[in-house]
Amino acid sequence: MLRKVARWIDARLHISALYASTAGHTVPASAASWFYVFGSGTLLCFGIQIVTGICLAFVYVPSADEAYTSLTYLNEQQTLGWFLRAIHYWGSNFMVGIMLVHMAQVFLFGAYKYPRELTWISGCVLLLCTLGMAFTGQVLRFDQDAYWGLGIGASMMGRVPLIGANIVRLMLAGPIIAGETLSRFFTLHVFVIPGLILALVAVHLRLVLSKGINEYPEPGRQVTKATYEAEYKALLQQEGVPFVPQAIGKDIIFSGLVMLGILGCAAYFGPKGPEGVPDPTYIRTVPRPDVFFLWLYAVLALLPDYLETVLILVAPIVGIALLFALPFIAGTGEKSARRRPVAVLTVVSIFLVGGILTLMGENAPWSPPMEAWSGAPVPAHYIEGRAPLEVQGALVLQNKQCRNCHSLGGSGGQRGPALDDVATRLTGDQLVRQVIQGGGNMPAYGKNLSPAEVAALVAFMQTLHAPHAAVARDATVPERPDAPPTTGVGR
């Protein structure tokens, strides 16, 4: 009886035919590999994001006035609200991470080559959409980081020539970052970009069905436009297997692990933020982007300023154009990574550079710690046995916020060089010049220090060297062998 009902339904909906042409489609047996699990893993993350995102939207209020309160309500009062926020946050981390691995794998396996150009391009657009989701999602966590993150975005857009002001207004939906800005980003995060992603996923999967999944590359086998499709067809006939159930096993295992990973991280680490009411008058804040954009934050700190505007505006366009053009530049030939050293080097260097920049963004050695001048005292042994003038200089060093940029004994800012052995690098005259005129990324203190303060400060800094270390000296003055030994006590 049940079978009869099923057949009746199938005769109308043609489900079995649909199944055979999608889940049951033939794939090369070699594609049932552990390397081929990342695409489905990314899709699974997206599914989790949709479900948890809808749940969060039940409670979240996209109003500049109340978003923050609704987030703390979610965290603290709504049953399991904290957990769903945590899953949504960790789901986004996993999604971006797995997507990047998927992209690297596809690149290294030559899967972007003929005839899968569109599969690659739709994947690239999906990556951009996902990064768009990451940024807009960070904005919806409407806290101080979100507020100043928007300010950074607006400042970058403000560098666009001619129409910069219009773009800033389009982005902020008004003259300042406020209520309509949040509404705009909410709409992008909840309606516009997810809709785009769904459509693009459909295209991406359609292409996987129509052009087939890439076979596991064999070193030495060349892709040519004339022969590839016939070869692929023959390969499917020879050793093709239905995707479900023969080739999906590893995908399912990986998906299960990913889900457990997201749930585990969510349960252990909990949700992120919100950190601090988005009140711009509270300026004692140190804005930091989410982890996906830390590399960008680092790049913007490290670039020489004359390159900055050009790179902010031109580099993304060139980068995206290169990604899109890749299957047309290198669309044929060798697929195996074993015969493509340049491809391997490219991936390794991109991941290395991205990883290092992210780490640097995490530590942000270029950012002055704003409280170091009052919170990081001069180590006691740098003052022991010093003359009164030198002790006075230590006080000047502390009071004039030098420590925000310079460290002593390992604490303090890293924007300028550590001062522990500055006396071995600069002579007294050079120290005076550096303090008064600044330069090399240091502000000039000439107007803000009295001559007495400069004299004390320099006297103190001249004692900063390891015991018996050679102190910097003026090469134009002959060295006197009978000169008294320097007085540095040092560490």
Added chain:
Amino acid sequence: MAMQQHDASQAPPTGVSRRKFLLLIGAGLNAIAAALLAAPILGYVFASFGRKGPSQAWISLGPIDTYPENQTRLATYRNPFTRPWDGTTANIPCWVRRITGEQFQVFAVNCTHLGCPVRWFQASRLFMCPCHGGAFYEDGSHASGPPPRGLFEYEYKIEHGALLVRGGQLPTLAEPV
């Protein structure tokens, strides 16, 4: 079947058939309707590219006596162009430097590099930015770090003993204050 055959036999041997004509009329009608629909939608979404409403107004920062000479103080104001649901985001801070008498300088807190809030350090007479380490002198000029110019400065005037500044929008390199 019979109808189709009938139509086919009726079709004139040259020129536009009745079906093609209907299709053309339909396509044209929809094109006009689509344009009429798209115009207001695009105008709505991209309003920022059209005529701009006022984005600057004179804002009072209170009596000038609240700002001691030769010092720099944080002042806040309610942005003049707000919506009722803006909450705290419409409270905008700025740095007020009273040089002497009625001579002032009022700076936006936003760093000219990427908009982070700069902080004032009285002892070293510097503004420092917590994001990428930009620094500015007390007169707002660039001291060090990546910012491409000095701090954004508001136009100001004094009326009936109160300090007024002209502001109302997020300052960026494209539209400084």
